[in-house]
Amino acid sequence: MEKLNFRCDRCYLPDLLGQAGLLVQFSDAAQPDVELRRAAVRSMANLCLSVPGQPYLDESYRSVCFQTFLTVLQSSKTSDVDDITFCMLLQNALKGIQSLLNGGKMKLMQTDQIGSLLAVLKKCMFHGLPGLSIEMPTALYPAPLPQYDKRSPVKQEQSEPATFKKKSKGKQKKGELAEEGREELGDAGNESVLGAGMVKLHLGDVQNSPCSDPRTGTSDVVYVPAGKDPLSSHYASWKRISSSESEYSDAEGGIQSKMRSYQANVRQGALACFLSAIKSIEKRVLYGYWSAFVPDAPGIGSPQSVSLMTIALKDPSPKTRACALQVLSAILEGSKQFLSVAEDANDHKRAFIPFSVTIASSIRELHRCLLLALVAESSSQTLTQIVKCLANLVSNAPYSRLKPGLLTRVWNQIKPYISHKDVNVRVSSLTLLGAIVSVQAPLPEVQLLLQQPSSSGLNNSGSATPHRFNSCEQWRKALPSEGEPPDNPAGCVSSEPCWLLRLCVSIIVLPREDSCSDSDANFPAFSSVYEPCPLRLESLQNEQQMLCVTLLLGLNHSENPLVKAAAARALGVYILFSCLRQDVMFVADTANAILNSLHDKSPNVRAKAAWSLGNLTDTLIINMETMGQSFQEEFSDLLLLKMLRSATEASKDRDKVKSNAVRALGNVLHFLQPCHIANPRFREAIEESLQALISTVQSEATMKVRWNACYALGNVFKNPALPLGEAPWTTQAYSALSSVVKSCKNFKVRIKSAMALSIPSKRECYGSTEQFCQIWSALVVALQRSEDTEDFLEFKYSASLRTQICQALLHLLSLAKSTDLPVLRETIAENGDAIGSHVLQYLKAGVEENEAGVHTDLCERERALKGAIKHLRGVEEQQEGKARVRVALYLEGVLANHANATGLIEA
Structure with a gap:
């Protein structure tokens, strides 16, 4: 039953998913056998998987599956079901809904349907989160204020007093507790900054670099009793219970650890499903549920509603925290129009709170929570997601309508991460700085930050930060007065060039001279420690070049899909080297190896191989333009036909493969010579490849795929040997591009289609x-x-x-x-x-x-x-x-x- 998937004969679907189908019966909530119910839900989820080249489930079956999954997620755990089995049941239901949203291109339109799904996803997002248990209504509705998400009083009473009771039994003093919290802020082994009984709210800039000992720096921290602040953590103290303090044996500890792992998988599955749901809901509809998932400053005497930032700050799993931040980034992306209503520049003294002030308060709370998560995080992968999320927030927030100071805090706290050991963190940090500089207006706040002298910027230690303004009043005092020129603000006189400009130039020109944030001047540069030294392939001896190529061609046949994918991608890089791309034998060997990987069962291997095939066909065009007919005559006709057929087949695969497969098709069709087009063996393959390109342009694929398809058709039009304007496919191609240039939602795709329509050089080519x-x-x-x-x-x-x-x-x-x-x-x-x-x-x-x-x-x-x-x-x-x-x-x-x-x- 569990091995069942959509490859089964479609004639069995009525027996499985019909009104009295087996899977429908076995997955019913009244089914007494929990294992049988779980197997049925899993089989139903497998049926919802999208199989390339095969039609998807009919609408009636999709509706049955969706309702079944929704019912499973809405159900509560009964006493006769153990926690792990229940977690597995939830995971299968979440995977099924995600498959419907992704593979079935399901569009969520009805309010009841959207509200019910978002309610169960929010419930599952917090499933098993230590110290937190919430009760959700059956459906969420668009509302400007947070909705009902009552926390379980029983579990709270059990978690909080127990935590403090165990801590009080120890010999630790209050001062030691605070010191422990400070050490935990930068400890690479800990998952969160939130200590037991105390919460540290970071209000200013961070002095300690992520690369140096965090306890040597200083930071402005406010200590607030955990019961009084919404960001207090229950799990931090629970996590620090040692084996001697715990009340369960080693065997029980193993079970508890396994259960926490399954609960984390449920939370991750819910967040992944939410990410797919965001892509299936119109943004204007999604923002009606903004308050249900995005934090807002709590009212006096009321707790803060749980949100995605609750997970980002409190979840013990770095992967789950990263998932929550990905979802938040997806919500923030494209939110500029929605957030543009925010305003808190003026003090509002009214009997009610305007919606603009509510949104402004939410933006400020997002800044505070993300900056708190930034200093608390130790996982590089999650840290990258935090910085990307901040960049999305900065790109969309209307700072000209908000009180100044928000960008200054972000600016000051992100600068140490420019020297982080992880390259992805460094790249995302520079992207965030770029977003700050690109803020519309331009704002005096940003101008003042850019005018800070380099001595206040990022020096060799990476720990210094520009002057910080702790309040709005101090900030306004530092702004230039009416009589002063804007380039010479009060309190900030410097003739030195902008430190950010110097940093960017140094990264571009001298990438290996970026020193580590360490007091030892002789410490090697980051780029030489964490990244391979750049080396020109041409500088290697012939024997060494042959060794590299031979190793890659051999590894391309590895049984390990990760190794095979890496080898396929490396071949795609090697084929661009000028010393290799002109070697017809190497190009042929590489083409055969890539085509072999293009038929691999691993989607990741196929995606890398498709990218490499796109690069290889790029070199065919370069060689055709630089080497002339000699290269074309030497290249094997049989291999060219094989490439054409393989790329056509790959264009029907998933989007990550398809986007590069259509690029390769355009290049190969551009490369064809009159002898190929006249060859009967090529005729059918050419027709199929052209139809694949036209159907991709007209399809509902991702914008990247359609952009590449338009680009590919433009390349096809460049080949004078093709019967452009005469063949029947010409009309179809022009019709597809004409439709896209008029109505495609993505302007980049429109631009590329207009460009393709302007490529034919003769009137006859237009028919x-x-x-x-x-x-x-x-x-x-x-x-x-x-x-x-x-x-x-x-x-x-x-x-x-x-x-x-x-x-x-x-x-x-x-x-x-x-x-x-x-x-x-x-x-x-x-x-x-x-x-x-x-x-x-x-x-x-x-x-x-x-x-x-x-x-x-x-x-x-x-x-x-x-x-x-x-x-x-x-x-x-x-x-x-x-x-x-x-x-x-x-x-x-x-x-x-x-x-x-x-x-x-x-x-």
Whole structure:
């Protein structure tokens, strides 16, 4: 039963998931055999897994499974069920819901459905969390304030007094307890800063570097009785109970440890399921439940509601804490429009609390909790998630509407982590600093931070921090007064360059001179201790190069999927080395090895192999452009056909494989020569690969996959040997790209589709007049819709989208023939003003780097417009009388307006 999955014959599904199906009966809450019920739920979860290349479950079966899983999660543990079995039952139900959300692309639309799911997920997120037990309603509803999540008074009374009682039995004094808490703050072996009976709330900057002994530094800490503060930890004292103090034997201890492990797995499964749910719920709907999962400052005399930050601060498992922070990051991502209503710059004295103040209070509490988690965390993986979460918060919070000081605390506390031993922590810390610098306004607070002298920045020890402002009043006193220039604020006079700028330059130019945060000046650099020394492959002797290549090709056949995946990825890096990519034999050997890994049963191996195949096909194009026909003739036709078929098959795999498989398809189709296209063996493979690309562009895959598919079609259009404009697939490809450029939610995908539509260099490549005019009309519509989006984050790409569409329109105009002009004239008559204004803005943009990274200066844009005018004038001269079209005159008017505007600006 447990081995059952979707590979079973679909004809058995009614017997399994029908109204009286076996799995439905066995998974019922009335089933007396708990093991049988658990096996049935697990089998049902396996049926919900997505199998590449096979159709997914019908809607009716999905509904049955979802309701079954929901019922399991809503049920309470009975006395006849042991804790571990109940945990396994919950895990299976959570995995089933996650599979429905991921593989089934299930969209949560109904309020009752969303509320019921979020309620059980919140309940499971805290399952077995030491010292905390909550009771949740059957459903959550959108509300501006935290909802009912009553904590179990029995368990609280049992946990808190017992903890203090055991501590009072020891010989430890009150002062020693405080010292223990301070040592615990930086102890790498401990999981949390929250001590027993005392909570340390970090209000200022952190002096101690994560790389040095934390007890040598100082920090501003306030000690608050645990019963009075919402962040008090119950598990810290429970965790410190030694074996002599515990009241259970070694055997009981093993059972307890196993149970805690299973409970942690339930919490992790709930958070993973929540992450999938976030992607299935519209953001505007999700933010209605903001208060249920994001902390808010507690009212006077009332405890703080449990939230994701409760897990991030209190959970003993680093993996669970990291999962909670990932979920919080997903909620914060794209929240700028929602958070923009926040405001607390003015003191509100009203009988009620406005919603704007509530959101502002929540933002402040998020800052406080995340900074507290930052100094408490010892796991590098979780630490990276904390910093990423802070970066998401900083990118979306409206600091111009909030009281100053928040960014200063984040700035001061993150700087020591720039020298952290873990490279991921260092990278995310720099990303966070970049987010602070990029805050809209610009804010005086950020300007003042950047003007701090380097002596107040990150010196060799990594422990110094800029001057800190402990209160809003002190901060305002330090801001420049009306009569002072902004670059010379009061109390902060320095002629030294910005320390952040110096740091970034040193990392880029001198990456190995970044010294460790240690008092010993002779201590080796971080980059040489924690990272391999950079070495050019060309500098190795031939025998050493051959050894490296031979080892990788051998390891690519390893039975260990982790080793095989790493080897496949390394081959993808090696194929980019200029000394190897021109060797046809090495390229062939690498291609065979990568294709072998592309059919591996491990999804991770296939994903790495697909990435490497994309890199390998990139080198084919580079070699074709640099080495000419000699390389193409030497490369095996049979291997090229094998690559084409394998990439087509991989394009039907999961998204992580598909995104690079379509990239490889585009490159291979670009690489094909006339002899390949005329070869009957290639004909079917070419047709299948093109259909795979077109269907991927039109699919509901992730935006990265669709972006790569549009890019791949653009590469296909570059191959003059393909019958572009004649073959039936041409119409399908243009239709798919035209649809995407008009309506895709992601502007980057729109930009790439517009770019692909502008690639064909001849009018014949666009096919019939009808098809050419359809493309023209689609681009005009796309130009008019270039600011229409539901996602606030997409607006920053709207200018690049308009630039690319204008380039495509001018390209089409420069190729148009006489039969195309009636439609062009009609479009200009209806939308001439809108098109003209966009083209004028395109010309005025000057030097601009578009989404593809290509610099197009003003002269190039003017030349494109003049070229279109010259071509159209020649076409119009061939027509007579009323047939003469005024398109060229219209464009000349646009050019004249641009010239007049430019002259006024210069004058």
